[in-house]
Amino acid sequence: MLSAKSLFEEILDNDESFRLFCSIAASGESQGGWENARIAALVPAVERDLAPKVVRHGADEDKHGRIFNALIKKRGLTPVEVPGDTDYTMLLERRGIGLAHDKLHRDEPLTVQDLVTYLAHSRVTEQRASEQMELLRRLFGDHPDIGRAVKMISHDEDNHLAYCHEELLRFAYAGHGRDIQRTLRECAHVEIRVYRDVSLAVMAHMGRILGWSRAKAAVLAASIHAVYAYERAHGWRRMVSLAMPDRRNALGGPAASAAEFA
Template sequence: MLRRRDLVREVLDDDASFRLLCSLAVAAQARNGRENRRIAALVPRGRRDLAPAMARYGELQERHARLLTGLLAACGPEPAEVPPEADHAALLERRGSCPAHVRMRCGQPLSERDVLAHLAHGHAAAARATAWLARLAGHAFVRPGAGEAVREVFRAEREYLAWCREGMLGFARAGHVAAVELVLRENTLAEARAHRDAALAVLARTGHLLGWSMARSVVLEGGVQARYVHERLVARRRAVRLDPLPALPEPEPEPEPGPEPGPRRETARPDPGAGSDAEPGSGAAPGTGTRAPSGDAATTSPGA
């Protein structure tokens, strides 16, 4: 059973694995929220217009950490231990090209280049999170409130991704196109490495919780490694583009109970002309001079 939908259902319906994923998401949201609020206070005067939105997103991320903590109450009294090797946010911060985090800890004011690097850092993380949450948003959760919480976090991450895009496009319109492309490439490559390592750690822990066979774990880990190789090969082209935002999918319909047995009756035949939902089209990223791809960003992610 290696189909993605079946795998997601198996992981999310188990209390132990759901508790692990929820704990990872809580840690990431809380960490990103604190750092966004602290970095907003250090933005230079020439970019102070970005500070209010940055602080607001930080508060929103901390709120989502509390929201997800509430979901953990049904799975156990305490959150699961977050392995350091599975903490995507911490790995990305250590491997990304974002000097704003170093200056933040020292209380030093930021330069405009630091702000640009922070926007690229947030864009790389939010792009991965929205791709992962877009899949989860369409999942039919068996846990009360889980689907609504996932869709709320997805909408906020999508809005944050759009804000990071617009901020970097502002730098590009001001004549810093080369700098925007450089920090995008650096942070995208760093995020791909952090995602691979965190995903492998999460798979190992999840496989232990669910009792997966060695063969199944090897196949899934091979899929993560293959995805990383693919991203490395296309990252040089993809990293300098600002992808269109993913749309919020409709959740899977709950299975309806079968009809009660009774006398057979004539039923109206369905209208053959009924339409179907159109797929959203891809657009072009303004200010970059290239057409934005609509490529998939991730296969599995340890947290938002």
């Protein structure tokens, strides 16, 4: 029977699919690390207290990238080039989600509206990341090779999501509520389409590596389209709600070390 666990086990057990999976993950995390580092450097003086949290966010993302690369190295493998159709962060930027890279390359302070855009984008994408890592933690938290990494990254992603909720609510109380809700809705609707497209691309690449039959590939594609149909109708709403998290000031300290994975 085809299940999420059997599918991931098949990917993890094959060297080529494993290194593609980890390379895609490492690339996305490293890109997030760079973006957060640039945002932290450009935070306006009026929001200087936010900068250390953005730095911590970026440090966590960099750490995750190193962890995925270390997992590849541990298998005696090297990273592979990430196919363009699987590059989630790049595809989101191309569709106007988040802060444009040309803005981040300039040495001009961001505006408060820019920070609202950044946090709304992060709230949506961290929802996805938190859910994906929670799934992997449930399936492989006790795995001898990847279990420790999965649990560490899952914990961090939950912190990132809590941070986004708390900071967006702070901005909402300061009078930015309408802009936040509008931006969240726009980001969510684009994200679910990009996530569908990337999921289909990843499964197509994995299918070629693992030699999946047309029937198996069709079942997986149908499942991805079914998830998209649900998210387009109802599921996107979970990405735009805001509630004060149980984890307060989740990014208020230094990032935990990933030295054991290096």
